[in-house]
Amino acid sequence: MTRASFAARLVRWQRTHGRHHLPWQGTRDAYRIWLSEIMLQQTQVATVLGFYARFLERFPDVHALAEASEDDVLALWAGLGYYSRARNLHRAAERVVTEHGGRFPTDAATLATLPGIGPSTAAAIAVFAAHERRAILDGNVKRVLARHAGVEGYPGQAAVERSLRALAEARLPTAKRALSAYTQGLMDLGATVCTPRAPACARCPVAEDCVARMTGRTATLPTPRPRRALPERRQHFLLALADRDVLLVKRPSSGVWGGLWCLPGIEESANALVEAARFGRPLSGAVEHLPPIEHTFTHFRLSIVPVCVRLERVASTPAPQGTLWLPLDEARSAALPAPIGRLLFEMASNRSSGR
Numbered sequence: 116m117t118r119a120s121f122a123a124r125l126v127r128w129q130r131t132h133g134r135h136h137l138p139w140q141g142t143r144d145a146y147r148i149w150l151s152e153i154m155l156q157q158t159q160v161a162t163v164l165g166f167y168a169r170f171l172e173r174f175p176d177v178h179a180l181a182e183a184s185e186d187d188v189l190a191l192w193a194g195l196g197y198y199s200r201a202r203n204l205h206r207a208a209e210r211v212v213t214e215h216g217g218r219f220p221t222d223a224a225t226l227a228t229l230p231g232i233g234p235s236t237a238a239a240i241a242v243f244a245a246h247e248r249r250a251i252l253d254g255n256v257k258r259v260l261a262r263h264a265g266v267e268g269y270p271g272q273a274a275v276e277r278s279l280r281a282l283a284e285a286r287l288p289t290a291k292r293a294l295s296a297y298t299q300g301l302m303d304l305g306a307t308v309c310t311p312r313a314p315a316c317a318r319c320p321v322a323e324d325c326v327a328r329m330t331g332r333t334a335t336l337p338t339p340r341p342r343r344a345l346p347e348r349r350q351h352f353l354l355a356l357a358d359r360d361v362l363l364v365k366r367p368s369s370g371v372w373g374g375l376w377c378l379p380g381i382e383e384s385a386n387a388l389v390e391a392a393r394f395g396r397p398l399s400g401a402v403e404h405l406p407p408i409e410h411t412f413t414h415f416r417l418s419i420v421p422v423c424v425r426l427e428r429v430a431s432t433p434a435p436q437g438t439l440w441l442p443l444d445e446a447r448s449a450a451l452p453a454p455i456g457r458l459l460f461e462m463a464s465n466r467s468s469g470r
């Protein structure tokens with residue numbers, strides 16, 4: 116008996132074992148699909164669910180999102196991390212309104228011209244919203260294909276990615292009506308069965324001809340990123356506290372942590388008391404260097420050194436433009452870089468527990 120195609124097995128499996136009740140499924144509204152696809156990049160479904168509902172309640176359509184301020188969008192995104200997604204989301208909404216009359220594009224070529232929409236996200240939206248014949252190729256799909264076809268080499272390398280793309284395109288189902296179930300099936304398989312560690316091959320619909328399973332290479336495929344030493348940087352940040360409030364500055368909209376609220380960066384050689392005196396009266400001469408926090412970006416490692424100074428707010432010294440006194444208790448819900456948010460949240464928790 117001949118074996119059903121990869122696509123046919125996946126579509127059949129998706130219908131019985133895949134996910135069907137996620138709030139962004141069962142719609143062809145490109146705005147809603149786009150929002151879910153962006154939120155699901157680098158974030159688990161369970162986390163996205165609440166954010167997705169709150170976001171849609173506040174911004175039910177692309178017009179509402181385009182008209183909002185970037186600060187409002189970032190604040191609602193707080194907790195999801197990777198804030199460049201939120202900034203791009205906002206910019207893309209503005210472009211849809213100004214360049215497309217508020218009608219969200221549904222073809223992959225136009226979608227890929229919008230900020231924050233890469234080829235795979237464009238393909239997913241085009242498949243779900245318009246049944247366009249496009250292949251998705253995100254990290255999950257690369258993993259499934261690399262294992263199933265036994266493709267060696269780090270998928271981030273151009274030649275390996277080209278091979279995987281060719282495979283992804285060759286495996287698309289021929290029937291247009293099967294495209295959505297197939298694409299969803301690939302997503303579901305990568306998220307629930309062919310997981311990064313310990314894939315559940317016994318439950319996999321394409322296990323029969325999976326090269327990685329047959330050759331005992333499920334643990335080594337896909338080939339991991341070649342190790343390289345990341346450059347290290349160190350940055351001092353002023354942690355100015357006045358009673359229960361902390362001083363924040365708005366970062367420029369481009370670059371690292373663009374548009375987020377953050378502790379003011381200071382030179383390592385700077386006198387923290389002098390720097391802090393611009394915002395209030397230092398309470399004592401004590402300056403406390405807190406233990407550094409290590410944070411890894413894609414291209415470098417950052418050692419964050421918080422330099423704590425306690426201040427008394429002076430009524431005649433209003434906070435300069437682009438700065439904000441935020442109650443420590445609210446740090447969790449503010450649009451802050453993740454390591455700074457964690458630091459402030461910990462401080463707030465220690466204070467409430469009296470430590």
Ligand code: SF4
Pocket residue numbers: 259262263308309310314315316319320321322323325326327328333
């Ligand atoms: S058989 Fe295992 S390794 Fe192969 S695709 Fe299925 S879950 Fe992944």
